[in-house]
Amino acid sequence: MQAESAMKAARRGMSETEREQLREDLARTQVQLDRALNTIRELEASAQSQEALGGTIEAQYRTVLMELETARDENCALKAKIRRQYKQIELLTRESLKLQGTPVVE
Numbered sequence: 282m283q284a285e286s287a288m289k290a291a292r293r294g295m296s297e298t299e300r301e302q303l304r305e306d307l308a309r310t311q312v313q314l315d316r317a318l319n320t321i322r323e324l325e326a327s328a329q330s331q332e333a334l335g336g337t338i339e340a341q342y343r344t345v346l347m348e349l350e351t352a353r354d355e356n357c358a359l360k361a362k363i364r365r366q367y368k369q370i371e372l373l374t375r376e377s378l379k380l381q382g383t384p385v386v387e
Contacts, residue, residue: 378384
């Protein structure tokens with residue numbers, strides 16, 4: 282009987298030791314989980330910030346692209362205007378030379 286009681290007491294003691302070990306493991310695991318959750322929150326906040334920044338940069342890029350297109354169109358229009366003015370100057374020069382009696386070389 283005493284041997285049985287001693288064995289039961291030993292088992293209870295081991296159970297208590299095992300429970301204490303499990304509690305410690307659980308506490309360590311909880312700390313690790315809390316750290317992981319904090320890291321995830323920080324990463325999510327960083328991702329949101331980067332998304333917002335990316336959206337801003339994309340909007341600025343589109344604006345600059347439209348401005349560049351407008352500048353190209355204006356440049357093309359100005360070049361055409363300059364060509365027309367050169368032709369007009371050439372025609373006026375020829376007319377002027379004809380009026381002065383100077384031979385026109387073509």
